[in-house]
Amino acid sequence: MSSDLSQSAQAYLRLEEEIVTLRLKPGEPVTEAGLTKRLGLGRTPIREAIQRLSWEGLLVIRPRLGIIVADMNPSDFLKVLEARHGLERLVAGLAARLAGKEERRTLEACAEDLREAAARSDVEDYLRHDKAFDDVVAEASCNPFATKALAPLQTQSRRFWYRHFGEEDLNPAAWSHLEVMRAVAAGDERAASEHADNLMLYLRRQATTLVSGPQ
Structure with missing residues (x-):
């Protein structure tokens, strides 16, 4: 650290x-x-x-x-993601539009670090880089009201995900995250919001399976 x-x-x-x-x-x-x-x-x-x-x-x-x-109730994962969904779209789009050159370089490095952690199946390092990315995006978005509401939801999501999905193949989750990371780093506001939306839908499908069981 x-x-x-x-x-x-x-x-x-x-x-x-x-x-x-x-x-x-x-x-x-x-x-x-x-x-x-x-x-x-x-x-x-x-x-x-x-x-x-x-x-x-x-x-x-x-x-x-x-x-x-705090205890963990699987049904709360869906509630966390429901609250998180719109904020992620907003913050990703803002960061894509407003990030400076140094922040974009940092985001590109975060994306590479996360990809490498997924390839090694190192879930703790993967989550560490995911958090680092979230922190840079929060700073770049220049909206402390949105990011203050979003940060604890992201942390709760990581905890649920580690407990219930951390032993699965990291690559599908990594790909969903990488699309957001690369769009933000490239300054593509529309793509960043769309990929953030796709990431939330991916996580919500996982959470639904957790609560209701495979369909």
């Missing part, structure tokens, strides 16, 4: 990854002191990360009872 990040940012990213990749399991109790020791960071950044992840729905703070990792 980059040393340029503040301790607060490092604490958030590392704790988020622990939850998304189920190293901290749904329903597992955690403490501020335990997380401080686990991640090797100060108590203040850990406390800030806990508060942020509680707001995002990944941790549950129970007064006088402690903190637990």
